[in-house]
Amino acid sequence: MEKCFIDSNIIIENYKGNLHARTSLEKLSKDCLVYINPIVVSEVTYILKKKLNYGILQIAEKLSSFIMLSIGIEIINLSYKYMHEYNIKPNDAIIAGTCIFHKISNILTLDDDFIKVCKNENLNLLS
Secondary structure (H helix, E strand, O other): OEEEEEOHHHHHHHHHOOHHHHHHHHHHHHHEEEEEOHHHHHHHHHHHHHOOOOOHHHHHHHHOOOEEOOOOHHHHHHHHHHHHHHOOOHHHHHHHHHHHHOOOOEEEOOOOOHHHHHHHOOOEEEO
């Protein structure tokens, strides 16, 4: 089964009612193993709690269907490389590093910041 990393903006947009995000997420959840990391948890939790008034237990339940990947020093070192080479934000660089380190070849995101890093690091950008 294919592996796919889900960026926080897809999860957030899904709960905001974005049909494209919801359809993409549902399709990938059926066809792929879907992964997130603590960066995604932090970003999703902040927005769902602060802006959309979800409770913490609701958020935890919504994120429990994803496979959680850890972030170690190897991923942090990769993220520094990607920040330098592709001029991307730290959280995006950590996500890219997570994918490379864990050999996940697909990223589902609405974020254009991933275009350069995906192209040069042989990652498939799904949007």
